[in-house]
């Protein structure tokens with residue numbers, strides 16, 4: 554972890570107000586290094602900021618990524634309505650460096666950036682409260698809606714082929730073939746599980762390619778802790794983690810959110826006997842998402858909502874498994890075999906959703922009728 558003195562020096566590069574007090578690791582994202590920074594404005598007032606070291610091994614064109622975020626946040630600020638503002642819905646706000654840049658590059662080549670800290674709000678990694686999931690669905694739906702006219706070709710692809718599930722499976726095959734750490738023998742069942750679903754997994758990518766579903770500007774990382782919910786009211790306050798905002802499908806966002814919030818246990822829970830699709834959670838998130846986004850979705854997108862949840866969960870499992878085989882170079886891990894545990898969990902969730910896919914479809918139909926869509 555970073556030394557306090559180093560973090561203080563980094564903070565000095567930004568236009569933070571007041572006197573530096575503290576910088577502490579914050580949140581449980583898998584990619585960037587995130588710190589909550591405290592400044593003293595005067596004797597009675599403390600203020601906080603988010604300071605992040607961007608993972609430049611994952612985001613290779615960090616300068617392009619920061620330009621994306623600058624453009625998207627400024628566009629969203631223009632589009633957000635006064636009504637949404639009075640609802641305390643916020644757009645993530647970058648804090649500039651003393652040189653009026655959106656990032657600072659240190660002498661080791663690391664990229665640092667800072668955001669306004671969204672106070673009294675939390676990104677829940679595992680939420681039990683279905684109302685929270687309804688609010689999360691609404692917030693991500695609204696976010697996508699605000700971007701519906703954004704000029705997609707002005708954004709760079711921050712991770713190439715990020716949700717290209719076909720390519721993700723090819724990568725898995727390559728990792729199995731190379732088997733750098735001789736780990737493949739431990740996960741032959743999981744490898745088989747993923748490869749036997751190759752055809753189904755390609756549906757969204759092919760759908761986009763032939764124009765069966767539209768290309769939109771989407772978030773692409775709608776994990777439930779990437780929306781901050783108000784601690785008092787539970788309402789969606791701010792969609793964060795904009796590193797992957799780029800052209801994609803509405804189904805990527807919907808599917809990945811269900812992957813991250815629809816299960817009865819956490820993403821890395823090991824008690825797979827207990828892992829089921831929680832239908833109440835599924836309904837709550839879907840209701841929020843459809844309320845915000847439903848009128849904009851095409852008939853084909855609506856038809857593929859349940860399938861998208863299955864495909865995005867499979868894709869994430871494939872990514873965890875590939876990373877496990879490649880030596881845990883991408884996702885942060887906190888215990889031995891963490892990526893394998895995550896992969897097993899995701900695949901069990903896929904199997905559970907496959908069993909429930911008719912019920913998932915019925916829930917979508919019921920909500921559409923109820924919402925008059």
Ligand code: ADP
Pocket residue numbers: 579580581582583584585586587603645668669670671672675676778779781793794795796
């Ligand atoms: P990662 O890509 O590593 O997931 P995130 O940008 O999602 O990084 O940030 C990690 C965590 O930090 C989030 O899950 C959230 O808890 C917290 N966080 C990020 N930005 C803010 C913010 N502006 N205000 C408050 N908390 C934030």
Ligand code: GN1
Pocket residue numbers: 581582583584585773774776779794796797809820869
């Ligand atoms: C990562 O950055 P974070 O923790 O919000 C990953 C997602 C995965 C998720 C799985 C840029 O999300 O794609 O679905 O972990 N983000 C990136 O937990 O790879």
Ligand code: MG
Pocket residue numbers: 582583776778779794
């Ligand atoms: Mg995150």
